[in-house]
Amino acid sequence: MLESRITLADGAHKIVDNVVVAHGAAGGLLNILILLLLTSAILIVGIRTAERAIALLVLQSTILAAIATVVAVVSGTAEIYVSVVATLAVKAVLVPFMLFRVLRRVGSVETARMYLGARNATVVALGLVLLAYALISPTAIAGTLITGSYFPTSVALILVGGLVMVVRRKALIQVIGLIVIENGVYVASMATTHGLPPVVELGIAFDLFVTVLLLATLALRIGVSSETLDTSALRRLRG
């Protein structure tokens, strides 16, 4: 898995290999969707306003649901539709709706400030994606599933989601980072096992919904009490 000399170029090669070797029409479609998924994650890192970040999140969650649908059709596993519906309902509709509501109430539409410039952060995100592919061979964890080679994608999404949470100061965008990580774990479960059992998937979706509901409420209250959603202003508690 871990060769002695790994370069980011290796990662790029593996992505290309991964896309070129398509398994029929469904495989080709899946590859395109996976590329779109990675692109949407990288774009979120450098996006200017919170509105656009939320819009990208809707797009990303829809792509995720589309991937799950393709897998469900190809593998004939009806249980996957449960998680398709849960993903669409929670990650593409409810969560973005709650985040938009906070934005409207707090009225914070200015450029989302960052610890790292937008361009630099995007470059780092790209580097993280390449690193994920360089470190983990697509065949390392691959089973016999059609999605088997997408394990590195999930690791890339988790890394990029973590980056979003670290470099963005805006409270709302940290929530978006959390969901990108969650999406990465979802891809991992698709890549390895066609998803967790439906009961667990529903539980996870419900948890995500209430977590974001609480975070949105807190963001509203913090925004009201300090007129800002800038997390770097949150430093009362130390030591």
Place this chain on the structure above:
Amino acid sequence: MPHIVPILLLAAPLLAALLCLIPVGPRVAELVSALDAIAVVSLAIWIATSTTATPIRIEPGIYIDALSATMVLLIGVVSAVVVLYSLGYLRAEVRRGKLNLGQIRWYFCFLHLFIFSMLLVPLAGNLGIVWVAMEFTTVLSGVLVGFYRSGSALEAAWKYVVICSLGIGLALFGTVLMYYSAVQILGQGNNALDWATLARVAPHLNPGLVRLSFAFVLVGFGTKAGLAPMHTWLPDAHSQSPSPVSALLSAVLLNCALYAVLRYHALAIRVLGPAFSSHLLIAFGLFSIAVAVPFLLVQHDIKRLLAYSSMEHIGIITVASGIGGRLGFFAALLHLVNHAMTKSFMFLASGTLIQRLETRNIHRLGGASRAAPILVAMLLLGGLALAGSPPFSPFIGEFLTVRAALLAGQPLVGGVLLVLLALAFAGLLAHFGRIALGPPSRKGKHLDAKAVPTAYERLGICALSVPAAIVLVLGLHVPDGLATLLHNASQVIGGA
């Protein structure tokens, strides 16, 4: 034990939470809560006393072995004490103008939901549901951490929910990996996440996947257990939440997270042998103690002091489970019980003191013994217990841990542990000595100090004396029933 008992145990707090929603005065919510507390603790004791070495399975999805019974007992006792104490505490907060009467029923509603979610963690036999319940505890306790709605409380709640959700996201990744390794043998479905089934087929699981899974689960649930370096939320959340909630967070919630880690540890031992996961646990445990001790020495805020002390004790439990063997696991579980009892008492007793003297600052609490002599004397004894002094029960846990380390041929671990424990001892003793015996602070207010306690407050004092009494009794003698339960539980982790 009739199969309805665990189901009733889960239903009672849910029903109580529903009843608290009825929009009438706080009296109804308070009455319902008191009744629920008694029901929960009785059912939990019933489960713990009727659990033997043979696990019980109840459809749908409930699985009780000695390890889960230990956790159920702990959650039942501490949550009942906390609910009964909350009655007087909240009324006093209303008098002080920190909360209004209308908030009382909402507090109890979320408190019961929080207790329900914690009970679900040990009762669920499915590792996926354990994850769902853990994330659910984060959200519900997050509401309670921010309950005062002050700037710093909201900030603490935000930090807590974001950091723990991030951690728990990684734990989900670990869960997916464990599921994948099991699906290769058991096929898709809930069976491949069922803990007992996994333990049975463990020798056939893919070692590489299990190793990766344990690492992610340890970091993920370790974040919620307050292991360093993922602990940064812990002192904020514990110090900003209402004192009864701090007691629940520290005495039970951290243990629930540790419980989940121990379940994966048990699987990792069976798949990989003891070396891999044990070394990780010892390293994270010692590091957590080492990070907590300096903050114990320089602390000014009594609740933050107790929070860092929780980190220290969680570290000790983690090290003990890493050392393993019959003695190591027994020491870990005994210390888990000891710490839960001592810390719930300490948070509740200091909560009352904070209300009377209107400050959390240790210097301003100086000489508080004039205002509340009995309470402060109990706090001093509790501080001694936390520091690990005999004859209190935490001493036994720490002693057994060091002994297990030496017997397991790890004198270095034992030595480092002893040095850190000595430093923590000095820090805790200095702070509680100052509160009890130090010169009275001129700035401190002692106005409300002599006020006559209300009936609710007397009930609260009785409630918080229960864990104090348990600490004293366990320090002198561990009853046979409890010892058997803990021995059976350590066999669940380490194998027969």
